[in-house]
Amino acid sequence: MDTLIFIITAAIALIGAVAMVVARNAIHSALFLLLNFGAVAVLFLLLYSPFLFAIQLTVYAGAIMVLFLFVVMLLGAERIEDAPDQIAWQRPLGIGLGVVLMLVAMATALRASAFAPPPGGEALATFGDPAALAALLFTHYLLPFQITGIILLVAVIGVVVLNQRGRHRSEEAGREDARTRRREDARR
Amino acid sequence: MEPIQIPPVDLTLIAPLLTITAWAIVLLLVDAFLIPDERKKLTGYLALAGLAVTALVAVPLWNVDGSTFSDMVVLDRYSLTLTWLFLLIGGLTIAMALEYLPRHGIEQGEFYPLILFAVASMILLAQATDLIVIFLGIELLSLTLYILTGFAYPRVTSEEAGMKYLIMGAFAAGFFAYGIALIYGATGSTNLAAINAYLAAEPFVLSEQVLLLAGVGLLLITFGFKIALVPFHMWTPDVYEGAPTPVAAFMSVGTKAAALAVLLRILGSAFPLAYEFWLPVLSVLAAVTMLVGNLGALTQTNVKRMLAYSSISHAGYVLLGVIVATERGVEAFLFYMLAYALTNLGAFAVVIALEQRSESAWSLDDFSGLFQRQPFLAIAMAIFMFSLAGVPPTAGFIAKFYVFTAAYEGGLGWLALIGLLTSAIAVYFYLRVVLRMFTRDPGRPVEPAMDRGLHLNITLAAGLTLLIGLLPMPVVNLVERSLVALGL
Numbered sequence: 003m004d005t006l007i008f009i010i011t012a013a014i015a016l017i018g019a020v021a022m023v024v025a026r027n028a029i030h031s032a033l034f035l036l037l038n039f040g041a042v043a044v045l046f047l048l049l050y051s052p053f054l055f056a057i058q059l060t061v062y063a064g065a066i067m068v069l070f071l072f073v074v075m076l077l078g079a080e081r082i083e084d085a086p087d088q089i090a091w092q093r094p095l096g097i098g099l100g101v102v103l104m105l106v107a108m109a110t111a112l113r114a115s116a117f118a119p120p121p122g123g124e125a126l127a128t129f130g131d132p133a134a135l136a137a138l139l140f141t142h143y144l145l146p147f148q149i150t151g152i153i154l155l156v157a158v159i160g161v162v163v164l165n166q167r168g169r170h171r172s173e174e175a176g177r178e179d180a181r182t183r184r185r186e187d188a189r190r
Numbered sequence: 191m192e193p194i195q196i197p198p199v200d201l202t203l204i205a206p207l208l209t210i211t212a213w214a215i216v217l218l219l220v221d222a223f224l225i226p227d228e229r230k231k232l233t234g235y236l237a238l239a240g241l242a243v244t245a246l247v248a249v250p251l252w253n254v255d256g257s258t259f260s261d262m263v264v265l266d267r268y269s270l271t272l273t274w275l276f277l278l279i280g281g282l283t284i285a286m287a288l289e290y291l292p293r294h295g296i297e298q299g300e301f302y303p304l305i306l307f308a309v310a311s312m313i314l315l316a317q318a319t320d321l322i323v324i325f326l327g328i329e330l331l332s333l334t335l336y337i338l339t340g341f342a343y344p345r346v347t348s349e350e351a352g353m354k355y356l357i358m359g360a361f362a363a364g365f366f367a368y369g370i371a372l373i374y375g376a377t378g379s380t381n382l383a384a385i386n387a388y389l390a391a392e393p394f395v396l397s398e399q400v401l402l403l404a405g406v407g408l409l410l411i412t413f414g415f416k417i418a419l420v421p422f423h424m425w426t427p428d429v430y431e432g433a434p435t436p437v438a439a440f441m442s443v444g445t446k447a448a449a450l451a452v453l454l455r456i457l458g459s460a461f462p463l464a465y466e467f468w469l470p471v472l473s474v475l476a477a478v479t480m481l482v483g484n485l486g487a488l489t490q491t492n493v494k495r496m497l498a499y500s501s502i503s504h505a506g507y508v509l510l511g512v513i514v515a516t517e518r519g520v521e522a523f524l525f526y527m528l529a530y531a532l533t534n535l536g537a538f539a540v541v542i543a544l545e546q547r548s549e550s551a552w553s554l555d556d557f558s559g560l561f562q563r564q565p566f567l568a569i570a571m572a573i574f575m576f577s578l579a580g581v582p583p584t585a586g587f588i589a590k591f592y593v594f595t596a597a598y599e600g601g602l603g604w605l606a607l608i609g610l611l612t613s614a615i616a617v618y619f620y621l622r623v624v625l626r627m628f629t630r631d632p633g634r635p636v637e638p639a640m641d642r643g644l645h646l647n648i649t650l651a652a653g654l655t656l657l658i659g660l661l662p663m664p665v666v667n668l669v670e671r672s673l674v675a676l677g678l
Contacts (some may be wrong), residue, residue: 110400140194145259149314149326152211153333156307159218160337163300 008048015041028074032067039063051130200258203265206248206273207313213240214306221299230299234288237302241277241284241309248273261381262320268520271672272316272451275528279444280309282535282647287436289641290542296342296434305440308334312448319459321370321380324452328366328416331448332359335441339433351432358425362415369408376402382460389463396466403467409456410471416449417505419475420482427486430498431552435545438494439538442501443531446508454512454523465515472513473605479506480612487619494541494552496619497534500578503616504530507609511593514600517673522589522596524669529577529585529658536651537574540567543638543648557623559632567638568627570652577655579620580613585658 018038025031043058128134139147201208217240221233248270257264284305291297311330318324336359340352374380376399377388389402396403414422430438457468483503490496508530511523544556544567561568577586590613597606658665 107404110404113398113400137194141197142260143322144196144199145262146320146322146326149323149330152307152310153326153330155215156304156330156333156337159300159304160333163298163304163337164340164343 004048008045011041011044011048014038015045029071032070032074035070036063036067039067049130053130053132053135197260200256202251202254203256203258204263204317205251206244207263207310207317209247210240210244210306210310210313213237213243214303214310217306218300218303221303225299230297231288231292233299233302234284237284237306238281240306241281245274245277257319260320261383262323263314263317264319265317267672268451268455268524269313269316271524271668272447273313275447275524275531276309276312276316276444279440279447279531279535280305282531282539282651283436283440283444285643285647286439286535286539286542287434288643289639290434290436290545290644293639294342294434298341301338301341304334304338308338308440308444312444315448315452318452319382319455321373321382321456321460324456325363325366325370327452328412328449329363331445332363332416335359335437335445338437338440339429341437342434345432347432348434349432351429354425354432355429358415362412365408365415366412369405369412372401372405372408376405382456385460386462389461396464399464402464406461406464406468407471410468410475413449413453414475417446417453417509418502419505419509420479420502423479423482423502426502427495427498430501431492431494435494435538435542438498439535439542442497442538443527443534446501446505447527447531450505450508450512450523450527454515454520457512458515458520462515469513472509473602476506476509476513476605477608479503479509480608484612484615484619488615490619491554492552493554493557493623496623497537497541500616500620501534503612504534504578506612507590507593510597510602510605510609514596514602516596516600518596518599520673521666521669522592524672525592525662525665526589528665528669529589529655532651532654532658533574533577533584533586536570536648536655537578539644539647539651540571540574543567543640543644545639554623554626558626558630560627563632564638564640567640567648570648571627572624573652573655575620575624577659579617581617583656583659585655585662588659588662 015038018034018036018041022031022034022038025034039058039062043055043063046054046058214237217233217236220236221230225232251265251270252267255266284302287301287305291301308331311327311334315324315327315331318327336352336356339355340349342348370380373385377385379385379388411422413419415425418426430442433441457465461468480503483499483501483506487496487499487503490499508523508526511519511521511526513519541552543564544560545552557571560571573584577584580586580590582588590609594606594609597603597609
């Protein structure tokens with residue numbers, strides 16, 4: 003039963019991923035990505051991770067997708083212009099290399115590992131529930147948890163820096179424009 | 191439900207990291223609320239003070255050894271020496287930027303805390319012994335660099351450079367995460383020592399460990415991108431050219447040093463048993479990098495792009511020291527990084543001195559006859575070029591000698607030979623700059639902008655480049671005591 007559900011969800015996830023790349027409309031791409039997120043969420047459930055399942059749905063499929071759609075629609079960037087490809091040989095080469103990579107990955111997957119499954123492979127009863135995850139975050143993964151906080155801080159600084167300055171500068175440029183215009187008017 | 195017990199952590203082991211991170215955060219607030227807009231240079235001085243304080247905090251740790259945070263970070267002399275190197279790089283970068291930013295109308299106080307964050311992430315990388323921490327360290331470093339690259343925002347080249355770096359970097363991050371997942375699947379751990387312990391537990395045939403090989407291969411791709419090894423180097427010239435020059439200087443030495451340092455630790459302590467796989471791969475990458483980097487620099491007429499290609503080729507040389515993975519190799523790596531950092535930061539400082547607002551003075555013609563107009567700049571640039579080319583008596587010569595000896599002794603004689611041959615090619619384009627400066631007549635007049643920070647920077651870099659070249663022993667002693675424990 004597990005295998006059957008896995009095959010179905012995996013197929014849906016793959017279809018969603020491929021369609022996302024191929025779709026020419028950005029909105030369609032975003033929706034296919036949503037399909038992929040949903041399928042991956044089910045995969046988490048199959049791996050006994052109800053918490054990740056919920057997070058995947060609320061954070062990725064919920065919040066982040068809404069943000070994507072919002073940005074795409076705000077910019078009106080739904081359609082890609084059908085500009086001729088600047089580098090014509092790029093696409094076939096990319097597809098060819100992609101196929102090669104996939105064949106290698108499949109060969110990797112098909113060859114059985116000589117190692118026994120690594121220790122800790124069997125799932126505990128509390129595996130993946132929020133309390134266990136939180137305990138891990140505050141004990142074993144304390145340092146990575148803190149670093150993630152710093153990373154988010156830097157990201158926020160970056161957004162503020164790049165944005166605020168743009169506004170500041172364009173104001174300055176605007177003032178300069180006005181000044182030159184006044185000067186020209188005076189000359190006239 | 192029982193409360194979570196936070197395990198005991200030894201904060202002294204990450205004292206330098208904590209100091210500089212806290213300093214950066216506080217400085218950010220001080221800059222925003224206390225420092226008026228027209229005195230942003232003060233933020234720069236405070237950032238310099240932060241780097242100095244961090245360097246002092248690290249001094250009493252010289253005889254301390256240990257790991258903490260569930261063995262995710264380690265403090266050893268290797269990481270301490272690198273910490274000082276990173277602080278030096280950060281300090282020289284800030285000294286360069288103090289006048290550069292207002293002159294180009296892009297002064298913003300946040301620049302300096304961002305440099306501090308970048309240095310903090312590099313220190314973290316030097317201390318990290320867990321793939322998760324390494325991943326986060328690389329991401330933190332990259333994120334600050336994306337912002338700094340795009341810092342000259344209205345300038346289109348800067349924006350383009352930031353965008354290019356962001357997209358390529360995000361792609362590389364994906365490879366790294368995937369690699370960690372595969373390695374975890376193969377060995378059941380992300381801790382470097384635990385991975386090695388698992389692999390050493392029972393004999394295995396490397397070629398059958400496809401999962402492990404694929405994982406390590408993906409990691410190598412990411413490092414290839416971060417260090418700018420050929421064929422993952424395409425972004426380098428564009429990004430260095432577009433980024434504000436102090437940032438380009440910082441990237442050309444800082445990112446490389448941090449990424450190579452952590453690569454050395456990963457290869458040495460997690461995958462010494464897989465060296466049959468990574469040694470040939472990285473050897474070929476090093477050889478191709480030395481060749482393509484130097485040949486690419488040969489045709490450049492833009493000095494900033496030439497320095498970008500030269501930084502690619504130097505990544506190839508220093509990779510030799512990393513992959514021989516002997517004690518001599520580690521020493522050579524550390525020595526080379528120090529010599530290269532001083533020299534390259536100095537060369538970029540000269541480029542900054544000649545750079546004009548809204549007009550780039552990076553073409554070779556602008557260096558023509560520099561000696562007649564600015565003897566100080568010309569002589570300093572000549573020292574840097576000689577050092578980059580590896581001509582005695584400069585630090586660059588000793589560094590190359592060190593690396594090639596290490597490679598030869600480690601059984602990579604053919605790579606040392608390629609290194610020698612490509613160095614001979616490199617002499618041509620480095621000396622071309624020197625010849626132009628001393629023999630040609632001045633072309634169009636370029637008004638060099640010299641200020642105290644830049645002056646000090648160039649003097650310090652040139653002086654140390656010569657001093658290390660003449661008296662290498664103190665540095666050699668330092669690097670000999672800073673060996674990392676290799677699992678070989």
